[in-house]
Amino acid sequence: MSKSLNIAEAIAAAKSAGRPAIVAFMTAGFPRRATFLETLTRIGSAADVIEIGVPFTDPMADGMTIQRASEAALKDGVTLAWILDELRGAAARPAAPLLLMSYLNPLLRFGFDRLPAAARAAGVSGFIVPDLPNEEGDEFATALKAEGLALVQMVTPVTPRERLEALCRHADGFVYAVTMTGITGRSVDVPDEVLSYLDAVRAASGAPVCAGFGIRNRGQVERLAPHVDGVIVGSALVEVLERGEDPAAFLRELHL
Amino acid sequence: MSKSLNIAEAIAAAKSAGRPAIVAFMTAGFPRRATFLETLTRIGSAADVIEIGVPFTDPMADGMTIQRASEAALKDGVTLAWILDELRGAAARPAAPLLLMSYLNPLLRFGFDRLPAAARAAGVSGFIVPDLPNEEGDEFATALKAEGLALVQMVTPVTPRERLEALCRHADGFVYAVTMTGITGRSVDVPDEVLSYLDAVRAASGAPVCAGFGIRNRGQVERLAPHVDGVIVGSALVEVLERGEDPAAFLRELHL
Amino acid sequence: MSAMIDPAAAAELLAREIRGDFPDARGRFGPFGGRYVPETLIPALDRLEAGMRRWLKDPDYQADLARELNTWVGRPTPLSHATTLSARWGADIWMKREDLAHTGAHKINSAIGQALLAKRLGAKRVVAETGAGQHGVASAAACARLGLPVTVYMGAVDIERQAPNVGRMKLMGATVKPVTSGDQTLRAAVDEALRDWVSDPNGTYYLLGSAIGPHPYPYLVRELQAIIGREARVQMQAQAGGLPTAVFACVGGGSNAIGMFYPFVADRDVEIHGIEAGGRGPGLGDNAATICFGTPGVLQGAYSLLLHDEHGQIQETHSVSAGLDYPGVGPEHAFLSSIGRVKYGSIGDDEALEALEELSCSEGILPAIETAHAFAAAKRYAATHPGARILIGLSGRGDKDMPTLTRTLLKGKL
Amino acid sequence: MSAMIDPAAAAELLAREIRGDFPDARGRFGPFGGRYVPETLIPALDRLEAGMRRWLKDPDYQADLARELNTWVGRPTPLSHATTLSARWGADIWMKREDLAHTGAHKINSAIGQALLAKRLGAKRVVAETGAGQHGVASAAACARLGLPVTVYMGAVDIERQAPNVGRMKLMGATVKPVTSGDQTLRAAVDEALRDWVSDPNGTYYLLGSAIGPHPYPYLVRELQAIIGREARVQMQAQAGGLPTAVFACVGGGSNAIGMFYPFVADRDVEIHGIEAGGRGPGLGDNAATICFGTPGVLQGAYSLLLHDEHGQIQETHSVSAGLDYPGVGPEHAFLSSIGRVKYGSIGDDEALEALEELSCSEGILPAIETAHAFAAAKRYAATHPGARILIGLSGRGDKDMPTLTRTLLKGKL
């Protein structure tokens, strides 16, 4: 089966349970490299989909929290190859589908020829690449498709209507609907126009729609729930890890 | 009698005694304002002519020694008016003729109209003004002449022959033959060409010729003696005063 | 050095470059370039590209630009004959004097051109990054001139080594934001500027300082900097009696170099040399000589050559010159290198500083340390090409470098 | 202010000034000027004067000078319209951009001209004084360019407040000698340079930096700086549509001002304003506004106006700008003031700094603090002369002033 279908299924399963799916972001190897798989398992116990961030030296779309986590992981020697090795060799992996979230250069350097197979072997269902817009993504998307992996598309509130529709039409896995312009990590109070933007995304998309950037609390999830299929929780979860708190407890709070 | 004649006479008197005249330079009010007249008297006991330096903020022809003395005197409140007052009121003045050595600006500011009479009243025989070349000196020279005072002319080793002859022709009091290019205070070892230059000055001049700049010791005076009518001792004497030594003893060393 | 492509393909690509085919519709120079940015920026880049195509050749914009360049920037900048250096090096040395441009470097050519564009595009504010501070000062000046508020991101390390420029920017009303993340130099400043831009892509104009970044920046910056080479080409013919044997310019991101080179690309007899920062040596992390030692990859919006490790992590670089201290390079340079039209070489810290001193003492011109790299390379070239007619891009003046020069060349002499 | 002479005599003197009668054969502008130096220097000044008359109009010298000015200094400097200031001040403001001249101020015009002369006069070495360091840097650059060794005297106080310029001079191979005597600023530096020159009047050329000193310096410097006003006059007619209502320039020794003013002296409808350093206020010692507050006297070779006490002792002056911090002024300015052709006024430290900031933020040009005095005065003038067409001499850039600006305007902002 195509791994990318896993994702839509996982989101659908949450929906059947009457709640938006929780897509949880963690930086690989943060807070410690040694506890990567353990952290993954704990998050997996309360998330419907997991985004594993591949650390990068120049995370231009990320705010301070994820920059810090990324830097720490790099210092700890976390690399894409190591992440894939760990996942492949893991005694058990969470049931939740895994996505790798990475800037393009580490993927390029790994090699588009080798990467999809290696990712699939590691149990990865797809990729999110913030600096790979649709125009530049063909080669990678094609390579992924050959292994049944998804390349998740992002859309934003400033994406013009026509473009948004075109992007949603080709969506794979889910549509990552960025809730605001800006970088990760800043809280948003979800104004009405964001809700109507999300409605438009959903109308255009065959795939499920998950809203991300700035999601931190149950109130936001409640407000977003009627308009999306899932929510993506990133910086807030990384901060939980940073403080040494229980990520699963935090995520369960967001289950409506 | 013209005071300017005093000067030539004093130099002639030394000559009759078979030695070059000693023209001694002191900064007025140095080392202390309170002992101005006393210092003057002590120097007068061993000098044939005395140059009294009027301190100035910008002594551009002077080296460090006289700059320092000038600065100290200024700080002590020494002014041209004060010098003239002191001299006029002095219970006794040295027999040696007195010259005021001053940059032009303090004289200008005092006023060419008042200065010659005030100087004469203070027993001054003439002026040396290092920044007043012949071309600019007419007005002052005329004013001085009216009171019978000399404006001593300087010549230098770089003064062209024709100019030197013209300057010497109009010399008043004596000709101040600078022995070197440069500022006061540096020692010179009197090379042969300086001697022939001095001979040329003497040949051109009706007035006596005194050599100055860099004269510090008896050896120099001996070497110069056949070529000049007098020697001017400046920085070396100021240094003697600075060290608190006896200026008269130092000057008497220079009597051949 | 990246592998070269085969001669026939290279000749064909050069012919297309000369025809003006690049960047192509996808923003590429051969394989290099493109637009690798978050989706949020795509509409902004589309608008920028459309605005640029609308305005760049517009007579009104052109008139405004020409007026600012001629009466405010001080163009044309002179071409000086380096009389003493010519005698010392045994060649005929000419210098294109961007150091005399307002604010002291070529950066102002692009800054005022982009600021005029930003105004026409209705921008409410401008952001810029800066390494040596020259682009920050140029942006601050251009924005002050046009009444646009500007925020300049500058790495904390660069703030330290180019302190005078920080004060200059502030006096011209710019907000200077120190960047303490990443390598705290130019690369981190670009990242921060991009983050700022992503936060307000509609109201903000990103005034990029070199021929780097996503399409259309490499093209836009080249078009605005090409005045250097166009003027120099005419001046060489008028003053030196003909085109140069060889042209030299230093390459950081590559804006002064592409501005100088582009008008000479079609002159196939003119050798072109781009000079990178050799730093302490060839080891990864010891230099910023991207074309000499880098491999292809994507950084800050473009596919080009990069200094990165085997995991695709960007390498921290080293150069005594803040303006060259960058692990990427403009995609058009990567392209020109790949087709062999431009030769790229590198000069180390010490040799650059020596050249700086030689130029200062010989011609009474204190160049930027960046610029000095090009002079050092030209000196080497002259040694093996006696009598050559050499044109060097004097990209900026060295006043901004006094803190660094005080610690190096002037150590113990002040 | 020195007493004015009667209108008929003034008109006659002005007519003679316009005819070019001044300086006269005795080196005087009316009563001002002359040659008050030790006898040792008289032959050197005679040689300088003869050499100057031999060479200044010589086609060969003129060609050399024109080449250096055009291709090395960057002349003509532009005339910029100050669009924002014009709107803010309600007048039509134009700026003559000497800040764009090589080394950053008008000083280079005279330095390269004199260095070319020194070469022809067979000088073995050059001495120069400097206040703000601009003339020192210009002299270092010109001498490096022509291969002449140069020693620059600079007051210890100025070395402190214009530190970046000291490094620049040294990098260009100049010997910088700190002057710790006297007031340790420009005046003391002139004294020391004169002492040096007296020591070797044959082999040494004294490259004086302002329109001061003994004849023929005020004339020589005016002739070399008058290119500022000649260019500006033509540029005003071409760009502004006519001659200015009023011209402003700052006056230290007065070289940039006389260079700007002289070509406008015959244009009797053009008001001319020289702006001195008002410092902390009108008290003796609190400013350097020589024409505003001085009286006649002799300093450093010329009869002119001076700031001195009732005993003729030169006053220590104060100004936030090192380049204006001088108790004398060029004799031609004293003359132009006495006949009423030029009005002299003063601007205090704080107002000058405010103007510096206003110009920086409004036009993206950071001027020298010296220059800012002229802008502040022009602003005042505009307030009472709405719509006036004002030409301001932008004598230099403010990079050199960063240490002072860091302590003042930028205090707490860096």
Ligand SMILES: Cc1ncc(COP(=O)(O)O)c(C=O)c1O
């Ligand atoms: C004087 C000068 N030259 C060169 C550079 C390098 O930039 P680029 O390669 O874009 O010309 C800089 C950058 O700050 C600079 O200031």
Ligand SMILES: Cc1ncc(COP(=O)(O)O)c(C=O)c1O
């Ligand atoms: C920029 C600038 N303007 C003006 C002056 C004042 O000199 P002058 O009055 O001779 O023009 C100086 C002196 O250093 C200066 O640097």
